[in-house]
Amino acid sequence: MTTATGQNEAQELSDSLDKAKLMSMLQRMLVIRRFEERTAQSYQQAKIGGFCHLYIGQEAVAVGSISALRDDDPIITAYRDHGHALARGMHPNYAMAEMFGKVTGCAKGKGGSMHFFDKPNHMYGGHAIVGGQVPLGIGLAFAIQYEQKQNVALACLGDGALNQGAFHEAMNLAAIWNLPAMIVLENNSYSMGTHINRGTAMADDLKQKAQSYGIRYAECDGMDVLDVYDCFAREAAATRGAENPQWERGAIPEYDKHGRTPGPVFINVKTYRYQGHSMSDPQKYRSKNEVQGYKDHRDPIQSLVQHLIEHGVATQEQIDEIDAEAKQLAKDAVKFANESPDTPIEEMYTDVYAEPFGPFKLGEAHEAFRGEE
Amino acid sequence: MAEEMRRDERVFLMGEEVAEYNGAYKVSQGMVEEFGPRRIVDAPISETGFSGLGVGAAMYGLRPIIEFMSWSFCLVAADQIINNAPKMLYMSGGQFGCPAVFRGNNGAGGQLGSTHSWSVESMFSSVPGLKMAIPSTPRDAKGLLKSSIRAEDPVFFLESERMLGFGARGDKDFSRYLHANGNGGPTWAPPAPEDDDNFLIPFGQAEVKKSGTDCTVVAFGRPVHFALEAAEQLEKEGIDVEVIDPRTVRPLDIDTIIESVKKTHYCVVVDQSWPFASVAAEVGMQVYENALDHLDNKVIRVNNDDVPAPYSRALEQEALPHARKIVEAVRAVTYNA
Ligand SMILES: Cc1ncc(C[n+]2csc(CCOP(=O)(O)OP(=O)(O)O)c2C)c(N)n1
Ligand SMILES: [Mg+2]
Numbered sequence: 236m237t238t239a240t241g242q243n244e245a246q247e248l249s250d251s252l253d254k255a256k257l258m259s260m261l262q263r264m265l266v267i268r269r270f271e272e273r274t275a276q277s278y279q280q281a282k283i284g285g286f287c288h289l290y291i292g293q294e295a296v297a298v299g300s301i302s303a304l305r306d307d308d309p310i311i312t313a314y315r316d317h318g319h320a321l322a323r324g325m326h327p328n329y330a331m332a333e334m335f336g337k338v339t340g341c342a343k344g345k346g347g348s349m350h351f352f353d354k355p356n357h358m359y360g361g362h363a364i365v366g367g368q369v370p371l372g373i374g375l376a377f378a379i380q381y382e383q384k385q386n387v388a389l390a391c392l393g394d395g396a397l398n399q400g401a402f403h404e405a406m407n408l409a410a411i412w413n414l415p416a417m418i419v420l421e422n423n424s425y426s427m428g429t430h431i432n433r434g435t436a437m438a439d440d441l442k443q444k445a446q447s448y449g450i451r452y453a454e455c456d457g458m459d460v461l462d463v464y465d466c467f468a469r470e471a472a473a474t475r476g477a478e479n480p481q482w483e484r485g486a487i488p489e490y491d492k493h494g495r496t497p498g499p500v501f502i503n504v505k506t507y508r509y510q511g512h513s514m515s516d517p518q519k520y521r522s523k524n525e526v527q528g529y530k531d532h533r534d535p536i537q538s539l540v541q542h543l544i545e546h547g548v549a550t551q552e553q554i555d556e557i558d559a560e561a562k563q564l565a566k567d568a569v570k571f572a573n574e575s576p577d578t579p580i581e582e583m584y585t586d587v588y589a590e591p592f593g594p595f596k597l598g599e600a601h602e603a604f605r606g607e608e
Numbered sequence: 609m610a611e612e613m614r615r616d617e618r619v620f621l622m623g624e625e626v627a628e629y630n631g632a633y634k635v636s637q638g639m640v641e642e643f644g645p646r647r648i649v650d651a652p653i654s655e656t657g658f659s660g661l662g663v664g665a666a667m668y669g670l671r672p673i674i675e676f677m678s679w680s681f682c683l684v685a686a687d688q689i690i691n692n693a694p695k696m697l698y699m700s701g702g703q704f705g706c707p708a709v710f711r712g713n714n715g716a717g718g719q720l721g722s723t724h725s726w727s728v729e730s731m732f733s734s735v736p737g738l739k740m741a742i743p744s745t746p747r748d749a750k751g752l753l754k755s756s757i758r759a760e761d762p763v764f765f766l767e768s769e770r771m772l773g774f775g776a777r778g779d780k781d782f783s784r785y786l787h788a789n790g791n792g793g794p795t796w797a798p799p800a801p802e803d804d805d806n807f808l809i810p811f812g813q814a815e816v817k818k819s820g821t822d823c824t825v826v827a828f829g830r831p832v833h834f835a836l837e838a839a840e841q842l843e844k845e846g847i848d849v850e851v852i853d854p855r856t857v858r859p860l861d862i863d864t865i866i867e868s869v870k871k872t873h874y875c876v877v878v879d880q881s882w883p884f885a886s887v888a889a890e891v892g893m894q895v896y897e898n899a900l901d902h903l904d905n906k907v908i909r910v911n912n913d914d915v916p917a918p919y920s921r922a923l924e925q926e927a928l929p930h931a932r933k934i935v936e937a938v939r940a941v942t943y944n945a
Contacts, residue, residue, distance in 0.1 A: 343701035374664020404657030589760035
């Protein structure tokens, strides 16, 4: 693991993690995995429509990063958003119901798989236009800085989004205003069927992308939740409290390729998705061996389980119990979604405007409709 | 803007050259002195970046005013302003709104050629979730802008470069009608400063800029002045035109238009964007839907000509929905041609 800040002491924060934190990370990863298995099943049963992108294989990224943040640090991501929502604490029931198009869904069935939102948990959405969420994430960071809060904004993107102008504009804005933003590349090597090296110039040296904007660079192993946690805990601390040099009138900022501390960070998280890009991907672009290799040797859940057992943190029995609970939660989520009512037609015209007029008066402005889970 | 910024700490202005340069069109002159660079923010030339930033900041609870030097330049940010801003509330099932104002110059007329001469009202007003205002006088600009900043929904606020400098390098001031009275009728100037804080013009309320009995002319923004110029001319011919300025396209105050058509029985709609699938087409259709039995002739549209904006002054001016075209349309629709 490297950072550009020269902090080579790289104290292993995970060593000092208490048992509760470790177990909660395991639990969240298992919930995501079991939830996604049920998602795939429900999709095949045509209970779920549209595009649906699974998070299996990448669980350590959302769980490790989000566990290292404060609960009220806003997060935003792309359309592969189930993992982030669950890691943030969204109840699986509301996530599944959303995909079933039910009124009990996290966006009342108006968003679907690619557009999960959870205001009580500071989850600012899944966003389905590749790269489009990165400027929004920068906006969250801008608002944090504007209000002089000590939060950071976590903006996730896929490797395909590296090639979008929106990403580059956002990086530049984060740098010139030194925004408290953590820009997180979930680098699973593929955008749909395109290997990153085929679509992204200099893909083997992404550090340069951060350096070219004067943004701190870090990377971690997205198949190892402890490494992710360490990296994000350290980088979040180095991002919090970032101050805007341009708040001083007339100041001309200076830049350094190693970035600023406190200041924004670009984190390259190497990860891998096991399933196809979406539910309709025959995966002709990669070999079965490649996928199997990750499943057998790099699985993030297996690695954590091994760590917990080796360090005597938990027994296999305890772990099995957590897994059984996760399976039950996922199963119950399907049941909940099945039994929930469809989003009623009357909801069609609600939430179009906060201050509705004409036909939109049918639905008046809606409060955040559900409390914390 | 300054008044609203004094009133609400969450309001900030961001755009190209809004601070140190005092605004490309001097709209934000002196504001950085008063509010400082935290709230008056010079953005680099990154429309996608800073308009998306505005959406994110609005979701978080701020009240951004995002200035486009020209609406022509917003096109590179289309994903942020029409795919993100107006849909956030809906997609999130009511959880995250986007109380942002996007504003800037709109419309042709400065010999800037076709890349710089967009009138975006027709293209954008078909998007549910956004509101759109097109002021035609300083008074309306003030009242509508204050309402826009206080609104909970994203507002597209379309100003006119040609009207910023009325009388100077901009348009001639055609508005004899607007100067005629100060007692509750349409006027030119905003109210006295002491009333400023509460001077809000609600959305969806048309103003009859000139009342008349013979033909209804509906116009938005700068073409309101073309319509008033036409009205002056037609007055000499004995045709008493009623000029209605809806002031906001979304919501559209169709009721006031229909009331007028019921009285005059004739209708011309003026709109500075292209005719195909335009605001004028929409207004015309709504008049048919709501007042067909009251019409004594078809509705006639006067749009910008259906071509990219030419550079040459003569061509450019001719392409606009100018007064002569309106005069001819009114004569034709009232069987006076
Ligand atoms: C602007 C835009 N272009 C194309 C698409 C279609 N599309 C959806 S996902 C995707 C691949 C993105 O890959 P990546 O960013 O690596 O994310 P991952 O799927 O690996 O999580 C594409 C091309 C889109 N949603 N938006
Ligand atoms: Mg990818």
